[in-house]
Amino acid sequence: MEIERKFLISGFPEGLPLLGEAVLEQGYLCTDPVVRIRSKEQDGRTTYRLCFKGEGRLVRQETELDLTAEQFAELQNLLRAPMVRKDFRVYALPGGERLECSLVDGAFFYAEVEFPTVEAARAFTPPAFLGREVTEEAGFSMSDYWKTRRFPSHD
Numbered sequence: 001m002e003i004e005r006k007f008l009i010s011g012f013p014e015g016l017p018l019l020g021e022a023v024l025e026q027g028y029l030c031t032d033p034v035v036r037i038r039s040k041e042q043d044g045r046t047t048y049r050l051c052f053k054g055e056g057r058l059v060r061q062e063t064e065l066d067l068t069a070e071q072f073a074e075l076q077n078l079l080r081a082p083m084v085r086k087d088f089r090v091y092a093l094p095g096g097e098r099l100e101c102s103l104v105d106g107a108f109f110y111a112e113v114e115f116p117t118v119e120a121a122r123a124f125t126p127p128a129f130l131g132r133e134v135t136e137e138a139g140f141s142m143s144d145y146w147k148t149r150r151f152p153s154h155d
Contacts, residue, residue, distance in 0.1 A: 002053070002062035003121050004114045006140060007130040011109055012101055016091040019098065024086040027079040031143040037067070037075045040088075048072035053143075057136050059118060084146055097124065104145065110134075 022042035029035040034053035039046055048069060054061035067075070076083070087103040093113070101111045111130055115121040126133065134140040 001059065002114065003059050003116070003118055004112045005058065005121055005124065005126070005133060005135045007111045007113075007126060008132045008134055008140075009101065009109045009111045009130060012089055012103070013091060013099070013111075013129055016093065016099065019090040019092055021087075021089045024088050024102075025083040026086070026142070026146075027076060027081070027083040028143050028146045029075060029078055031147055034141075034143045036143070037072055037079075039072060050075070057141075058121060081146060081149075084142065093127070095124075104142075105149075110140075 020042065022040050024038055024040050026036055026038040029037065033055070034051070036051045036053070038049050038051065040049070046069070048067035048071070050065045050067050050071075052061075052063045085105055087106075089101050091099040091101065093099050097113050097115070099111055099113055101109065103109050113121075113124065113126075115124065138144075
């Protein structure tokens, strides 16, 4: 189960402890339901995953499976649009949460905070720098972006 809140941000945050960074590339075999492939390059190593996501915004089922490089390449050949590139960084928030921030295709930034329970997600008070929350708004999923190559306005 994935429980997360999503925010639009103006850039990578400053002054927070950086826990890790990676370059992700992902593409969608299907967007309803979501079936995604993703490569993750981190610390000189690349891993590959197949992900299935159910319906929902704050809460949804998520199942991930490891892929070999060969399996990833075979599935990548089935994509109908180019992969999305995410420059990805993870930061520690003062309350102990992990803040996952992405620069998508060099065009816009967004952030996600994952939670162990719905109650914890609802109790979270976001720092002001996180900006507009878009968790429950249609059109702000990466699968929506992949289909249109545009996110709705930041305003």
